[in-house]
Amino acid sequence: MINLPKTQFNTSSESPASVPADWLIVGVWADQPYSGPAGDVLEKLRERGDFGAKPLELVPVLNPIGIAAKRLLFVGLGTRAQAKRAALHDAAAAAARHVTAKKVGTVAFAVPGPEFTLAVGVGLAQGVQGPGIRKSAPTRFAPESLLLVGGNGADMPRVRAESRALWLSRELVNLPPRELYPETFATVAADAGRATGFDVEVWDESRLAAERMGSLLGVAQGSSRPARLAILRYAGAPGKPVLGLVGKGVTFDSGGLSLKPTDGMVDMKCDMAGAAAVLAGVQAIAELKLPVNVVGVLALVENMLSGTAMKLGDVLTARNGKTIEVLNTDAEGRLILADALCFASEQTKFLVDFATLTGACMVALGTETSGLMTNNDGWGDQILAAVSRAGERAWKLPMDSSYDGLIKSKVADMRNTGGGRWAGAIAGGKFLEQFVADAKWVHLDIAGPSFAEGDSATFDAGGTGCMVRAIVEMARGFEGTALV
Template identity: 40%
Template sequence: MPPTISATDRPLEKLSADAVVVGVGKGPDGLLSTPGADAVDRLLGGRLLAALADLGAKGGEDEVTRLPTFGQGPFPVVAVAGLGAPLPDGGYAPEAVRRAAGAASRALTGRSAVVTLLAAVGGAPDAERLHAVGEGALLGAYEFTAYKSDLPAGRPTPPASYQLVVPDTGAAKAPLARIRAVADAVTLVRDLVNTPPNDLYPAELAARGAAAGKKAGLSVEVLDEKALAAGGYGGILAVGAGSARPPRLLRLEYRGKKARTSVALVGKGITFDSGGISIKPAAGMADMKSDMAGAAAVIATVCLVAELGLPVDVTATVPIAENLPSGTAYRPADVVTFRNGKKSEITNTDAEGRVVLADAITRALEDSPAHLLETSTLTGAQLVALGTRTSGVMGSEELRDTVVTASRRSGEPMWAMPLPPELRRSLDSSTADFTNSGSDRSGGMLVAGHFLAEFIPAGQQWAHIDVAGPAYNTGAPWGYTPKGGTGVPVRTLLATIEDLIAAQ
């Protein structure tokens, strides 16, 4: 069961919990206290900061120090999470608060009852900080145990319940509802991405996405291989041809009351990517179960928009296939005809994501949306250019910059990338309209953006988010981010949609 979250305005000394979480900052001369830490310090007779200093705490990001209270409070443990350096105004950025809450949540595994979080850090606990504390705590508590057999009774588990200490529980009601909805959406993405590919093949991902959509009250459509052939989806069929498990196209539609604008979401759903005939090296290939992270993100986002009841029309178009080598697999030198009639010479079967996305983007634009947002684990070049935590965003400048601005608020770092016209030449083909892969390695992320741009008509607002690194964490957990599926970029997609609504 996911942990619960609630708010309380009771004084700290009257609360009962397994642990209390507070934050401290990092200053040039030592620890910086916060209103939450001050409250606990008073309860412990003014000894908290001195004890932290004796233990070597610095207040840096991802630092959590646990101290016993020895009966001096209604909780046995204080978890002090580092917030890093404060902002010029003395407060802390919401993302710093979110990461601190997540780190504390991970550090409190084994404290399976109530954990109280003091949300006031560097100022009043406004809605933005409440979101940060609550999201960080719930996302930090995530664990994926579906394939763990014979879990022992009494094993250490994440906290089962969180309380946010606030001055007004009534004002916290709406933020808490949003916190819960966002955490559930991110959890859905993480669970889908972490599921092994023998259990999450194309038909199964389509079925799980359809089930989530029906639960959220969405209109649902699933096209099987026969319907894809009848509809001219040559790209999706080509990529899926090498697998015994045929491809699918999932469509989820939400119609908001008094909708102010319309948004098409598209997400790459390659349930496993071996590279096809242009096969990948064995090292790291197991991580390619995450190649459907974009699909999972747009499925969760449209369901989240529906749960929040936003005044917008949103349709998710999700191409799903498994890219495997076999006697029926598509080949380098093949020419693929897409739904819109354009033709691409295949020069690399491992550049398959853009091939399925071409059909999905074409179908999504047939609905004439005002905005198109597409996300995918598209290129290894994204990792080379921006690393494991920062996504690259390309497309029409206005929407691209809207996405990047929303990402800063969401805590999912993104960087605006150009589409230099000279790089388009690397897709030239003497056989077809263009190739699916650049003729050299320069600017690979940007060349992939140029390929997608071939399917965007003039004047269409669109943005492509390459999340190849940020969607799947192969390293150690940090902040509220676990190992494995991260849930990126659900929170940015939601924030972008809200910004597009507000702009109308």
């Protein structure tokens, strides 16, 4: 079911001009002199105004003279002062998308400095993977080899681990829902654990009932596909604090009885992107053998409508005993996360959840930035810094007590909607806050950046692998004891 690129990653200390490859990609700074391959060609392009090295600007040279590569691609990097991980990652991704529209063997990238090895390597990995593997005529061809010329060899294990994790996350999001459902998702998780060295425990519906996960089971009861909870455990620092990662895994969201229209339902195979990010992130952490302890919790359901589906006005009881009035069955993600967060808060006091939770967050922040909500500013700032280091984007939203009334119910402890048009993303966060006990907790609403509806310079349409890189950074920076 899982079909990932077989591309190999390597470094080379040769001069870029002498590297044999189908394509040689060269990054050019907009404000720096250039002394790389085909410098005379680049000078003419600049003189004619055909290339200014603006970010993501691409100019191919199909018959380069004086270099071993068959073709050359200049990619703009923008100004050197703006050279953060995100800029180099995106430049590499855009270049890779350009050169892999046809079958190629080796793609080489002249890394502009060894400190950019990680950004370039994972960016290339992003650009070589497309969602069209089920087409009779593929539109994206992952190369046999990606060669980082001048790259830092010490960074390559991380390049490989993050690239494979990114591929896994995107593949899961892109899989058709008839192939990926709670049981098969749990199987993929178990396979990943065996392959890379973390433990996976899967709870079936009878165990979920015994564990008092009534909110999660309420969402699942309309589907013929039974719910699952997958618990991932990686122990890289025995005796030290544990980082808890929780992922929303609605493998298909019809909206339930609050049925989505076709336009709103067509991409709802992506409603498990949070769970995909957690699984892929834990896989990378385990592959890198990072000295950290992690527990990942994947809440896996289908939200379907049938004669057994939960109804508006139903009241569900979550694991912690709190009752929830269901006023919209399409606000289901928070219902499954309620039980998952309850369980995770029993394992650790440091939690981050990832969820394609609300369209309201996209209205507020657009499609490239996640919303971050927290009950602890210090923990929230630490997670926000990790997201930024990874070259991803999030923005902190308020969570003060003035928003508590958004989820007030007349018949239960809370309701599962905000009750109106305003502060919908925050209402989702305030709901989840009821289930983390005394844990320090961050909620990342990734509804916007987790799925690309169309092609862009850096992405093929489909899953993006949002927050996989950030999870690795969270794990690398996690010490726990500093926040106790």
